Amino acid sequence: MPHQEKKTLWAVSDLHAAVRLNRDRINQLQPESPADWLIIAGDIAERTELVLAVLAQLKQRFHTIIWTPGNHELFSRSTDRHRGRDKYQELVEGSRNLGVLTPEDPYPVFNGVTICPLFTLYDYSFRQEGLSVDAALRQAEQAKVVLTDYFSIAPFVDVRAWCWDRLAYSVKRLGRVNGPTILVNHWPLIKEPTERVFHPEIPLWCGTRHTRGWAQRYNAQAVIYGHLHIPRIDIYDEVPHIEVSLGYPREWQTRKSNMPWPYPVLTEGMNS
Ligand SMILES: [Fe+2]
Structure with missing residues (x-):
């Protein structure tokens, strides 16, 4: 007898597994079913070994895992063998060995929707109008409000140049997709959610203005992101932008959010 089995695409981010x-x-x-998929939108951990251990653990439970890096995956020290772009490459290769999909792999399709893991970083363009990048960073330094990225990513790579390379790469790939998409990125694709963070300097490290309009342009049914540790859904240009962070215990233990976690993005009934 044929029966309906439900298959779900779940999404999480900011697992911060070192805690x-x-x-x-x-x-x-x-998963609810072994056929379920899981999106992990960055910030699994800082050390490559731990990132890959978590991916391996979850790959045993979920049929498909789609991972995109956050800033924490990119952290390194000057004594580390892999830093900057090299560390990302190391993570991509490690993920592929586990069968985990990355922003470098063909986009998978779930129930007719193309799932597009992106990695667009930031370029300090979410800054106060009229300020140069240098002035904005100096101001943040003086206010003593800088992200760890400042010490653990920026010394090892030209972040702005990397961001722009990633934008060019992503646009080229997204332009070839037909039909509806789900866009997945660690950083939000629009500035509005970053305006909810307490310090006005923090958005500098939270995205790039060049991704504005992508949700509509690339036919997104939803945008999945993390980074801010403020889970919520905002509709911009008729597209839901959904933050799916776990965050740190002091955040999730006191959070008053009625959003489910993990977040069910899509479901598909299967005939068997
Ligand atoms: Fe995070």
């Missing part, structure tokens, strides 16, 4: 209490949350992350 012990977050490990418990990751251990509890289970």
Whole structure:
């Protein structure tokens, strides 16, 4: 007898697995069906070994895992063997060995919707109008409001140049997709969500103005992102932008959000 089996595409981000209490949350992350997929929109951890260990653990439970890096995956020290672009490459190769899909792989299709993991970084263009990049960064330094990126990513790569390379790469690939999409990125694709963070300097590290309009242009049914640790859904130009972060225990333990976590992005009934 044929029966309907539900298959779900789930999304999470900002698992921050180096934190012990977050490990418990990751251990509890289970699919409803072995056919379920999981999007992880960055910030699994800082050390490559831990990022890949978490991906390996979750790949055993979910049929398909789609990963895109956050800033924490890119952190390194001057003594590390892989830094900057090289560290990203190391993570991509490690993910591929596990069968995990990355922004460098063909985009998978779930129930007729193309899932597009992006990695567009930031270029300090989410800054106060009239300020140069240097002046905006100096101001943030003086206010003592800088992200760890400042010490753990910026010394090892020209972040702006990398961001622009990523934009060119992503536009080229997205332009070839037909039909509806889900865009996945660690950083939000529009500035509005970043205006909710407490310090006005933080958006400098939160995205790029060049991705504005992508949701509509590339026929997105939804945009999935993380980074801000403020889970919520905002509709811009009729497209839901959905933050799916876990974040740190001090955040998720006190959060008053009615959003489900993991977040069910799409479901598909299967005839069998
Ligand atoms: Fe994070």
